Amino acid sequence: MSKKFELRLESHDLDTLHLKVCRVLREAILRGHFEPGERLVQEELASSLGVSRMPIREALRKLETEGLVVIEPHRGAIVKSLSLVDIEEIYGLRAQFEKMAVELSVEHMQPGDIEDLERLVELMEEATDPGVFVERNIEFHRLMISRCSWKRLVAFIETLWNGFPQQTPHMLSGQTEKSNKEHRNILQAIKQRDAGKAGKLVYDHISRTGNNLVASLKETME
Template identity: 50%
Template sequence: MENFQLENKDSIETKACNAIRKAILSGDFPPGKKLVQEQLARQLGISRMPIREALKQLEIEGLVKIEPYRGAFVNEVDTEAIHENYVLRSELEKMALEKAYPFITEKDLADMDSLIKGMDQADHEAFVQTNIDFHHLLLKRCPWKRLSTFIQVLWNGYSQQTPEFLHGQMEKSNEGHKQIVQALKDQEPERASSLLHDHILNTGKRLIAFIEAKDG
């Protein structure tokens, strides 16, 4: 299946989690399907341990249900949970950028420009990783460490893979990045934060529309 394969980034556990999540959200693994660890490990060419840990993470996200003595099964995709994730991200990342703004350097802005240029030329897989790098750089100067931790938890899920599902998402997303960075350069932190808020919220709306259209 084209939507079930490892990506060339992160740990083996994260790769396995991303591959299974992608297969679920794309419909390759339908609701009710039993996810057999040995079979998944064999298909991905890895051991069972990262599969086991990946399934635990996907259970936290609500995509998988692990039943004692029976195994792991694919859940119905909960669009309300996805909506909650993106609403929380939009509000928390808006706040984090406001807090980070006084500490963002000229080098940070130059590095953001470099990442944006890279995303203009990237394929889906490269875009996913560069997009993660961009958002981390955008918020890395935030002095509120608990806030940063909350945001990272929300990032461990759907956020990473939307460019692989949504038609035109890479172009829409990178145009949003350009607008955010320009607002920072113009010394308009409130506008930059509002743009980031809308950038995240609109991505969530497009992802939910994709899932509902696929299931409809």
Template identity: 50%
Template sequence: MDNYRLSEQDRATLQYRVTTKLREVILRGEFEDGERLVQEEWAEKLGVSRMPIREALKQLEVEGLVRIEPRRGAIVTPISVEDIEEIYQLRALLEGEAVEKSLPNLSKEHIEDLENICEQMKDLEVNEHSVAEFMRLNENFHKILYEGCTWRRIHGLIETLWKGIPPYTPSLLTNHLDESHQEHRLMLEYVKQNESEKLKEVVQKHILRTRDNLIKYVVKSKKQES
């Protein structure tokens, strides 16, 4: 419970590490819903100034894990298993539909971009730096897949669902990065083969597998803290 202090090596990626640490603490259930996250206390626990804590809270507010209130500061609103189920089930439905409609409109350049992303993912070694890069590549890969969908409203709905925990799940599920990469390779192959139904199916399975693993992570973390 008290071993939060970051090492000197961690401080090389200070902002990322502070945000990741606070995200993990919230998802582990160390805060009650509605409890204050006091900047001064966590700055001391992590051995940092208040500035990276303040910046981390801004990011966590975007993710829906805290809300910033006047005179009260950061109030924790931890994501629940039900929230995860809702977000990822909707993502599977919408992104599956979007990639199926997108495929006929993907260009040679789109396919080359997907290929390049897969190659970059393959070359990453799992560490704090590579996980941050994997998150960026993962989000770009998914966006390219459904970029060709001509349904305007579905893009807005998907973007809303991505404004939260989804972009950051690789930082929590590092043991599953290889599996995720293999699924991305399979998506790329179906794009090249122009197999829209198979592409839709693997995208949905990929999202739902992530949902299941994230739920296991949250449940296990809360049990360890109880």
């Protein structure tokens, strides 16, 4: 394992342990602390973080679904190559595809869907734990496209979600506050049944996040 940085879990992070381990490893991978092709040894990670192998194993499985590692027989978890161009491509495609899916979904949303979206916005605004915010954010984005009848489009979006995680609050300063304002504006457009405005706001929201993430990672790599 690379010796250029130190993996750390704060004491208050010990609840939902595998999610916290996943967050630490994800950020280390995205910031280039682990090289593409590098093997992540469970025993070494467990020792560095002061946890058992179980949360490490669960975290690595989650990272595999996100496309950041591949688990190979007899070798374990291997860091996959993911460049800034990959991130730009994924966020660019997400912005376009989710815009389309939201536009197609809005007119078919039921009152209960909108109530659930409002509840998720409120939960994100109240969240003090980035992990809680992330989980509600995923639910919010999933619900926004849940009434889209173009199943191939939804499948493309889900593939992009697996290709790169929607988990940036801990990596971008002020991300939670900006996202909360944007989510509130998107919700208002959906309430007004303005599919075009809702789609544009979703496009701008995802594009801004992607651009900010790329800029942040570039600074780290310089």
